[in-house]
Amino acid sequence: GGGGTVAAIDLGASSGRVMLGHVGTNELRLRPVARFANNPVRTIDGLHWNVLELYRGALEGLRVAVREEPDLASIAVDSWAVDYALLRGERMLGNPVHYRDERTAAGVAATHHLVSPAELYRENGLQFLPFNTLYQFAADRLGGDLGHADTMLLIPDLITFWLTGERVAERTNASTTGLLAAGGEWNDALIARLGLPRTLFPRLVDPGTRVGPLLARVATEIGAHHALSVTSVGSHDTASAVVAVPMTTESAYISSGTWSLVGVELAAPVLSEASRAANFTNEGGVDGRVRYLRNVMGLWLLSESLRTWQLAGTVFDLPTLLAEASRLTGPVVVFDVDDPRFLPPGDMPERIRQWCRDRDVTPPDSPVALVRTIVESLAAAYARTLRAAGELSGAHIRRVHIVGGGSQNELLCQLTANQTGLPVLAGPVEATAIGNVLVQARAQGLVTGDLEALRALVARAYPPRRYEPEP
Numbered sequence: 117g118g119g120g121t122v123a124a125i126d127l128g129a130s131s132g133r134v135m136l137g138h139v140g141t142n143e144l145r146l147r148p149v150a151r152f153a154n155n156p157v158r159t160i161d162g163l164h165w166n167v168l169e170l171y172r173g174a175l176e177g178l179r180v181a182v183r184e185e186p187d188l189a190s191i192a193v194d195s196w197a198v199d200y201a202l203l204r205g206e207r208m209l210g211n212p213v214h215y216r217d218e219r220t221a222a223g224v225a226a227t228h229h230l231v232s233p234a235e236l237y238r239e240n241g242l243q244f245l246p247f248n249t250l251y252q253f254a255a256d257r258l259g260g261d262l263g264h265a266d267t268m269l270l271i272p273d274l275i276t277f278w279l280t281g282e283r284v285a286e287r288t289n290a291s292t293t294g295l296l297a298a299g300g301e302w303n304d305a306l307i308a309r310l311g312l313p314r315t316l317f318p319r320l321v322d323p324g325t326r327v328g329p330l331l332a333r334v335a336t337e338i339g340a341h342h343a344l345s346v347t348s349v350g351s352h353d354t355a356s357a358v359v360a361v362p363m364t365t366e367s368a369y370i371s372s373g374t375w376s377l378v379g380v381e382l383a384a385p386v387l388s389e390a391s392r393a394a395n396f397t398n399e400g401g402v403d404g405r406v407r408y409l410r411n412v413m414g415l416w417l418l419s420e421s422l423r424t425w426q427l428a429g430t431v432f433d434l435p436t437l438l439a440e441a442s443r444l445t446g447p448v449v450v451f452d453v454d455d456p457r458f459l460p461p462g463d464m465p466e467r468i469r470q471w472c473r474d475r476d477v478t479p480p481d482s483p484v485a486l487v488r489t490i491v492e493s494l495a496a497a498y499a500r501t502l503r504a505a506g507e508l509s510g511a512h513i514r515r516v517h518i519v520g521g522g523s524q525n526e527l528l529c530q531l532t533a534n535q536t537g538l539p540v541l542a543g544p545v546e547a548t549a550i551g552n553v554l555v556q557a558r559a560q561g562l563v564t565g566d567l568e569a570l571r572a573l574v575a576r577a578y579p580p581r582r583y584e585p586e587p
């Protein structure tokens with residue numbers, strides 16, 4: 117039936133896009149209207165997101181979207197998690213710091229001095245990552261703008277604020293701050309113990325809430341009618357991606373992009389000591405579901421290697437490199453992709469070779485061999501993490517869905533099937549934007565039902581490609 121159209125602004129860690137999504141009872145079609153690079157900038161005081169450039173790209177995309185679809189029903193924003201802007205009134209204090217910036221080490225020590233890691237896990241159920249928002253706040257308290265700020269907005273909430281003038285904290289992304297209590301409200305006691313002003317934290321909203329109409333000035337700038345709404349969705353990109361995993365029961369998922377998020381969907385968190393020791397996270401999902409997963413270093417290893425080679429003067433085409441890597445025969449070195457040495461930007465091939473030398477292993481001797489090593493090592497990490505997810509949560513896993521840019525990587529999909537011994541179902545590539553679109557569309561009444569109904573729609577519109585495990 118009729119249906120309607122919404123626009124998704126999806127800011128990935130390596131690129132942003134604006135997509136139009138047409139949704140009806142039995143219809144789901146997305147088309148990109150704008151893509152732009154997301155290149156961080158290092159200045160004398162550290163590594164920053166170029167958030168103004170991202171906002172400019174988003175506005176430009178919205179202008180095209182409105183021109184193509186004058187009856188646009190709504191707009192929503194998602195992005196990577198944990199990072200934020202500090203504001204005083206309407207003014208942003210400095211440029212948001214990138215989670216790969218090294219400043220957080222001091223914040224981790226200062227935070228754990230106040231609250232032990234074990235106690236933190238019981239409070240927030242989050243995987244330890246040195247860049248979780250609460251550690252960044254501690255670093256800001258030591259030397260940043262926190263003392264001058266009256267509001268903090270996570271990145272998608274910042275874009276929403278610029279579009280609407282409304283200050284909110286969308287709940288799935290807020291769960292990655294480490295400052296939400298089990299009930300999903302701001303953890304006032306923890307916030308006080310960490311010495312943070314409670315007034316920094318705006319009103320929480322669930323995905324699917326109408327946040328407000330566009331500011332008149334913004335509506336004029338993009339050529340939209342003034343009643344066009346901004347809706348909240350699973351604004352943590354992984355939360356939106358999980359909405360669009362075309363999975364049924366007994367399925368695990370891997371959201372494979374710059375990061376790989378590897379896990380299962382649960383009704384309730386797992387807060388056991390074993391789960392903490394295995395560094396699994398319980399993040400807030402859409403419709404109150406729990407995203408029980410672990411961050412695995414991801415295709416960053418590959419993209420940062422390509423960037424390193426490019427800086428040295430050789431531009432490789434990724435699909436060609438992957439095709440050559442899949443034809444290699446013979447033993448392949450497997451390294452620990454989660455070693456923290458791989459986190460910061462810089463010469464990735466050299467760090468991988470050094471990891472090998474540290475263990476008296478012969479390092480890969482060519483770009484193709486290095487690519488093979490990265491993909492094998494990622495697949496090994498996927499298999500190990502999925503086994504742990506099943507053991508720790510009691511979930512019975514019989515198939516693995518891979519979504520995001522990495523679902524186009526045939527070698528990665530096949531090796532994951534081989535190493536898990538399970539069928540892999542690959543796609544959709546743009547799961548995050550699809551999840552964003554579906555949650556907006558449901559809020560607008562263009563489609564109804566629970567996540568299972570939305571996933572059935574995704575499975576029909578984007579049938580996944582199946583990889584069987586090889587002996």
Ligand code: ADP
Nearest residue numbers: 128129130131373374415419520521522524525
């Ligand atoms: P993010 O949302 O984190 O920015 P994406 O989901 O867009 O990431 O995934 C980006 C990754 O997808 C790239 O780093 C690359 O490894 C992979 N990718 C993109 N295009 C292809 C392709 N044609 N073949 C294989 N892999 C691809």
